[in-house]
Each structure stands twice: as C-alpha cells, then as structure tokens.
Amino acid sequence: MSTTTAELTVGEIAARFPASIRVFERHRIDFCCGGKSPVSDACQVRGLDAATILREIDAEIGREAPAAPDDAGWQTASLDSLIGHILSTHHSYMKTQLPRMAAMMDKVLSKHSERHGDVLEPLAVTLFAMREELESHLMKEEMILFPLIRKMEDAVQSGQPFAGSHCGSVQNPIRVMLMEHDSAGEGLERIRQLTNGLTPPEDACNTFRGLYYELGALEADLHRHIHLENNILFPRAAELER
Numbered sequence: 001m002s003t004t005t006a007e008l009t010v011g012e013i014a015a016r017f018p019a020s021i022r023v024f025e026r027h028r029i030d031f032c033c034g035g036k037s038p039v040s041d042a043c044q045v046r047g048l049d050a051a052t053i054l055r056e057i058d059a060e061i062g063r064e065a066p067a068a069p070d071d072a073g074w075q076t077a078s079l080d081s082l083i084g085h086i087l088s089t090h091h092s093y094m095k096t097q098l099p100r101m102a103a104m105m106d107k108v109l110s111k112h113s114e115r116h117g118d119v120l121e122p123l124a125v126t127l128f129a130m131r132e133e134l135e136s137h138l139m140k141e142e143m144i145l146f147p148l149i150r151k152m153e154d155a156v157q158s159g160q161p162f163a164g165s166h167c168g169s170v171q172n173p174i175r176v177m178l179m180e181h182d183s184a185g186e187g188l189e190r191i192r193q194l195t196n197g198l199t200p201p202e203d204a205c206n207t208f209r210g211l212y213y214e215l216g217a218l219e220a221d222l223h224r225h226i227h228l229e230n231n232i233l234f235p236r237a238a239e240l241e242r
Contacts, residue, residue, distance in 0.1 A: 011035025
C-alpha cells in the first residue's frame with residue numbers, strides 16, 4: 001500500500017517522510033525551493049515516472065531506521081529547538097565553509113584560468129555572489145526572524161500576549177527569506193550547469209577536484225537547510241501567529 005501520492009507536494013512529502021529526501025536527492029528533485037510542486041509535476045519536469053519515484057519513496061520509508069535528529073521530529077519539536085538545530089548545524093556550516101570555498105575558488109582560478117577560464121570565471125562570479133547573499137541572509141535570520149519566532153513561542157507558552165514586532169507580521173520577514181532561498185536555489189542550479197553536474201575536467205588537480213566536491217557538499221547542506229525552513233519552520237511559525 002502506497003504511503004504517498006502524486007497529488008502531495010514534494011515539500012509535504014519531504015516534511016512528513018524524511019526518508020523521501022534520499023530519493024529526491026538521488027533524482028535531483030527540488031524538495032526545498034521547488035517544494036510547492038506536486039510530485040507528478042516535479043517528475044514530469046525531470047522526465048521521471050511519478051509512480052516509480054513514489055515506489056522508491058515507500059521503499060525508503062519501509063526500511064527506515066530510527067531517524068537522525070535533523071530528519072525527524074521537527075513537526076512536533078519546539079520551534080526554539082528547531083531554530084537551535086538550524087543554527088548549530090547549517091548556519092555554523094555555512095560560516096565555516098563559505099570563506100573556505102572562496103579561498104579554494106581563488107586558488108583554482110589563479111592556477112587553471114588559462115585552460116578552464118570559460119568555466120571557472122563565471123563559476124567564481126556565481127559562488128562569490130552566493131556567498132555575499134547567503135552571509136547577509138544568515139545575519140537577517142539570526143538578528144530578525146529567529147528572535148521574533150522565539151518571542152512568539154515564549155508568549156504562547158507563558159500565556160502572555162505577544163507585544164508585536166517592528167516587522168509587523170512574521171510573514172513579512174518570512175517572505176523575504178523565501179525569495180532569498182529561491183535565489184540560492186538558482187545559484188546552485190547555475191553552478192550545476194557551469195560544472196557539467198559538478199564533474200571536474202580530466203586534468204583537474206586535487207584542489208580543483210576538492211572544490212567541486214565541496215560545491216556538492218554545500219548543495220546538499222543548503223537543500224536540507226532550506227527544506228527545514230520552507231517546509232517546516234516557516235509554516236509552523238505562521239500557524240503559531242494565527
């Protein structure tokens with residue numbers, strides 16, 4: 001018996017059944033920025049058979065071991081704990097990796113631009129723009145949105161009225177974050193296009209290959225990061241406000 005249906009959105013399935021993320025990543029189905037699309041539509045875009053994908057998801061759910069903390073329980077955990085997880089896992093990763101990857105990019109560009117400049121130069125522009133936008137994005141979440149959500153939850157738990165925020169509704173900063181998530185998704189797709197699916201050239205040195213590996217790791221982490229926010233944290237915060 002199927003657990004999921006093609007009418008559910010990709011984001012809904014990823015939020016309800018975290019094991020499905022492994023299938024979406026395997027087939028490069030966007031479960032974060034593109035999470036509002038029904039599975040049937042998302043599969044059609046990728047040239048995939050929806051029934052086959054759903055069977056793969058059901059198989060993953062069926063063999064699922066006790067889920068890791070970052071993949072389960074966030075629908076019922078406190079928003080404070082979810083935010084803490086996002087900060088300690090994904091924000092911390094970005095703050096470490098973005099400067100490191102920028103340095104790797106500079107090194108590879110200086111050594112290989114003569115032979116591979118047609119790829120590396122636009123790749124550097126894309127990566128550096130993503131770094132600037134993401135670092136600003138993290139700061140806005142940490143300084144504005146996350147404190148607002150925590151204050152809302154504290155007010156509900158204490159039974160006290162919420163004093164409000166200079167942002168007005170929590171939907172206002174969420175709307176900005178969603179747009180920036182879309183921009184990050186576009187940046188990741190651009191990187192994929194430029195690098196032929198993160199495939200280094202045959203003459204790539206270890207640093208060159210390491211850069212592509214780190215770009216793949218960045219993509220995977222950012223997908224999970226955006227998924228937790230778009231599909232779980234933001235909808236729950238909006239419901240809390242209502």
